[in-house]
Amino acid sequence: MTQQYIEKILTAPVYDVAIETPLDNMPRLSKRLGQRILCKREDLQPVFSFKCRGAYNKMYHLNSEERARGVICSSAGNHAQGVALSASKLGIMATIVMPGTTPAIKVDAVRRLGGQWVNVVLHGDFYDEASQHAQNLQKEGGLTYIHPFDDPDTIAGQGTIGLELLRQYPRPIDAIFAPIGGGGLMAGMALLIKALRPDIKLIGVEPDDAASMTHAVRHGERTTLDHVGIFADGVAVKQPGEHTYEIIRELVDDFVTVSTDETCAAMKDLFDDTRAIAEPSGALATAGLKKWAAQQDKKDLTLISVVSGANVNFDRLRYVAERAEIGEQREALLAVTIPERPGTFLKFCQLIGDLPVTEFNYRYQDAQQAQIFVGIQLNEGKQQLNSILETLSANGYEAENLTDNELAKLHLRYMIGGAGNGIDNERLFRFGFPERPGALLYFLQTLGAHFNISLFHYRNHGSDYGRVLCGIQSDDAASLEQHLERIGYEYEEETQNPAYRRFLQPSR
Incomplete structure (x- = not known):
């Protein structure tokens, strides 16, 4: 072999x-x-990825009958561009199936590279749906499937x-x-x-x-x-x-x-x-x-x-x-409980020394204490972070490290308002919404009027999927989960997340 x-x-x-x-x-x-570190720069290829190598080699070796019938592939990005460029170079008609959520910049690149030799089909919200549609079209038209890797x-x-x-x-x-x-x-x-x-x-x-x-x-x-x-x-x-x-x-x-x-x-x-x-x-x-x-x-x-x-x-x-x-361990995110009285922020800053505070988020909680969400710039990584946590604890500050907490990094640091009052039976979920018009409306319509949305936060991250944090009031767990499964978006429950409990969970 x-x-x-x-x-x-x-x-x-x-x-x-x-x-x-x-x-x-x-x-x-x-x-x-x-x-001694070196890097092989496949990002400099004409399609800005290595994928053109494999796609072209596969298509080059097709026989005359296969070339005449045409090829098909499913891809949301790099493989599609490799197939498009190869189709144009070899004069082979290519059908390229991409999810409907694919950013316009990628769809336009495929059409530009393939020109008259490429037909772009947008289908479904997810890659798996596009892939299945491509396989159906391949069988119907007798096309040759150009696999992105397993050939x-x-x-x-x-x-x-x-x-x-x-x-x-x-x-x-x-x-x-x-x-x-x-x-x-x-x-x-x-x-x-x-x-x-x-x-x-x-x-x-x-x-x-x-x-x-x-x-x-x-x-x-x-x-x-x-x-x-x-x-x-x-x-x-x-x-x-x-x-x-x-x-x-x-x-x-x-x-x-x-x-x-x-x-x-x-x-x-x-x-x-x-x-x-x-x-x-x-x-x-x-x-x-x-x-x-x-x-x-x-x-x-x-x-x-x-x-x-x-x-x-x-x-x-x-x-x-x-x-x-955060990936370089040059910033830490902490949740700290501080006494609700003048001078506590000053004392907190004195305890962490000369390290810059990169952000400081505060909301009044009650007359005795407050919860702060704070970012601290580090010079010496985890060892320095552990020292800061020990110093805060020794001085009576209850601190929790949220640096690796996805809820805190994706949502909490950009939210304002704090914990709500009078909200019963709230459960918190993180969703991946497809970045397409109507995604939110579909979510709300499928969820229906059976449940009240008590918290909602969305932020565009420039990818095919948006990250959404959503609080839903429900006293019927089984019914809620059935509705969430029917929606079909990937989700993860965060009700037990310590960042939620500290900053967002309604008071009892």
Whole structure:
């Protein structure tokens, strides 16, 4: 199997549409970690991601009958652009099915790249709905389905990145990091690199809320996750590919999972060192590299990450900038109970020393005490944070660390008003709303008049899904949950979240 793949990789004509991307040094990050860090700049491809390699290689190898019938794929972004560019180059009609929630900038890019050779079909609110519709159209029209990752020719096309990388850096390499969604990129690279340089460690990186390959390999079978996070949408895959799973299980040495905040911090590192503006999945490998490197005793290792793409909405960068400081452990978010009397804020600031307060949110609670939500800039990470918490506790301030609390970071820090009065049976939920007209109306109509909404907060984060925090009054738990399931939006209950209990939960 490996020999056949190597031949496919060595003969893949990807440079009809792709370029050989540079291998850039990251001097600032290298100095900070005490390692030699480089990054492979696949964000510089004509479609701003590596996906054009695999899509073109697959479509190039279609026979004349398959080309005449045309191809189809389903994608919300990078794969769609790769197929569109390949269709235009090869003169093959392509139907590309995208969710109706796909941002206009991505839809327009697909149409621009494909021109007369591409028909874009918008269907459904979610990728799974678009994928199913594409499969139905494929059967009806006898079209060839261009899989985004689980196809030998696609895998071989992505493997050309590994060939370039080894040629560009013939010196010793300790580890190479690549993002994993369905696994096409890592599988292709692993086949080539392990055949030529088996001494190099290969480490796959996934979001901690979408680690389908890590889960599958560790459980010994291709399992399907119930839910996946949507921040790094380029790797938000519930089940890894069949071909890619077998390759990665055999050849990849280790896996690292990273948080949203760690990914945002890696996006900032890439910008600081190379001025690259990577998409979240594009920065994933760098985030994993940083996390892995921090756990190593040995220094001066040569570590390389693949920057897989740069298709990010500009308005999403505001959210990224906010989370990057937390991802680098340069900001802490605390909930602190302080006495309700003059001078307590001054004393609080004196206790934390010269560290800047990045934000301070306060609402009167009662005559005895107040709850404050405060951001503090850190210089020395977790050790310094632990020292601050100990100092506050020793001086009678009850403090809770909310730095890793998603409700606090996504919603609470942007809300005003505090806890309500006279609100009974309130339950709190976080929802993912598709970013399309009518999403809220559909939510309200399906919920019906049976329940009262007692709290609502929405903030646009520049992605395909909006984050919504909603309080719902109900004394019939079973009925409420039936209505929520009928709506079909992903949700998570937060009624027991300490941030809610401190700041928003109605007084009894």
